[in-house]
Amino acid sequence: MSLLEIYEISAYYVHNNSTTKAVDNVSFSVEENEIFGIAGESGCGKSTLVKTIYGFIEPPLYLDKGKIIYNFKDSNEINSVTKKNISSNWWKKISYIPQGSMNVLNPVRRIKKFFRNLWKAHSMNLSYEKYYNLVISHLHHLGLPADILEYYPHQLSGGMKQRVVIAAASLFHPELIVADEPTSALDVGVQLDVLRLLIKIQNEYKNTIIIVAHDMSVMANFCSRIAIMYAGNIVEVAETKALFKNPLHPYTKLLIDSLPKIGDIRELKAIPGSPPDLTSPPSGCKFHPRCHFAKNICIKEEPNLKKITIDHAVACHLLER
Numbered sequence: 235m236s237l238l239e240i241y242e243i244s245a246y247y248v249h250n251n252s253t254t255k256a257v258d259n260v261s262f263s264v265e266e267n268e269i270f271g272i273a274g275e276s277g278c279g280k281s282t283l284v285k286t287i288y289g290f291i292e293p294p295l296y297l298d299k300g301k302i303i304y305n306f307k308d309s310n311e312i313n314s315v316t317k318k319n320i321s322s323n324w325w326k327k328i329s330y331i332p333q334g335s336m337n338v339l340n341p342v343r344r345i346k347k348f349f350r351n352l353w354k355a356h357s358m359n360l361s362y363e364k365y366y367n368l369v370i371s372h373l374h375h376l377g378l379p380a381d382i383l384e385y386y387p388h389q390l391s392g393g394m395k396q397r398v399v400i401a402a403a404s405l406f407h408p409e410l411i412v413a414d415e416p417t418s419a420l421d422v423g424v425q426l427d428v429l430r431l432l433i434k435i436q437n438e439y440k441n442t443i444i445i446v447a448h449d450m451s452v453m454a455n456f457c458s459r460i461a462i463m464y465a466g467n468i469v470e471v472a473e474t475k476a477l478f479k480n481p482l483h484p485y486t487k488l489l490i491d492s493l494p495k496i497g498d499i500r501e502l503k504a505i506p507g508s509p510p511d512l513t514s515p516p517s518g519c520k521f522h523p524r525c526h527f528a529k530n531i532c533i534k535e536e537p538n539l540k541k542i543t544i545d546h547a548v549a550c551h552l553l554e555r
């Protein structure tokens with residue numbers, strides 16, 4: 235059974251005189267125990283989509299339509315994305331590592347205080363002593379020294395701060411962890427270490443992880459499936475190998491061509507043009523102004539995400555017979 239089923243979600247930022255269609259009619263599902271990647275250029279709606287999944291919907295962000303079903307173990311199906319319904323599951327069943335989360339550690343408080351605040355908000359009826367022991371054994375388990383609890387954030391490297399946030403997100407062994415750009419702003423070697431930590435957590439706790447990145451190469455070795463987002467839509471979802479071997483959407487092909495490849499000394503191809511303004515997105519397929527193969531129908535009709543094989547879906551008129 236899918237852990238997460240997302241049906242026709244639209245989430246918009248509404249300001250006085252403009253509406254940004256950051257997530258527009260998105261449907262997909264995430265299976266139990268998988269690492270699912272969401273990739274796409276900056277501004278395509280990745281963070282908005284994962285915030286919506288977490289139920290973190292606050293003005294100016296509004297849910298325009300759609301529903302999300304969370305099939306957590308030992309609980310009735312939760313059929314909503316409203317904060318009220320989902321927030322009691324935060325940290326315990328679903329954890330969220332927001333973009334730039336290492337910066338949320340308060341610079342004038344020790345890491346210990348960060349964990350203490352977490353206990354105050356979500357203690358699950360544990361005494362502080364028991365909770366503190368849980369934190370220490372969890373840090374040990376993840377290979378992090380317990381003395382980091384005595385440090386201030388500025389005394390830790392970026393990679394270590396990110397590991398602290400990941401340790402907090404996994405403390406109560408949630409069934410779903412949503413990590414928004416957990417490796418951006420880190421050096422390549424540290425990026426790999428942080429990803430390995432997430433994999434270790436996934437292997438041991440058998441939870442499901444959604445990772446957002448704009449660099450697909452980051453996820454190529456770690457994700458079982460990847461969804462490609464463009465201008466608020468999911469344009470392609472596939473099993474990772476199939477996506478790299480046989481990308482079907484012209485945008486996915488360009489994204490893959492723009493990645494550096496080992497041993498290839500040719501100049502990298504940048505994706506021509508720039509993503510559209512989501513306050514007034516193009517008609518039809520939102521990629522048509524940048525697509526070399528656009529036909530009349532692409533300008534007029536928005537393509538739906540359709541399954542091409544059991545593991546591969548794409549939203550492109552060019553693939554329709």
Ligand SMILES: Nc1ncnc2c1ncn2[C@@H]1O[C@H](COP(=O)(O)OP(=O)(O)OP(=O)(O)O)[C@@H](O)[C@H]1O
Nearest residue numbers: 247254256275276277278279280281282294448512
């Ligand atoms: N508070 C806001 N008010 C209005 N528009 C917003 C707000 N936050 C984000 N947006 C817009 O929503 C769209 C999607 O933004 P989002 O942050 O979800 O993209 P992203 O794919 O996560 O980008 P990045 O890779 O840079 O993190 C963008 O056009 C962005 O400018």
Ligand SMILES: [Mg+2]
Nearest residue numbers: 280281282333
């Ligand atoms: Mg983002």
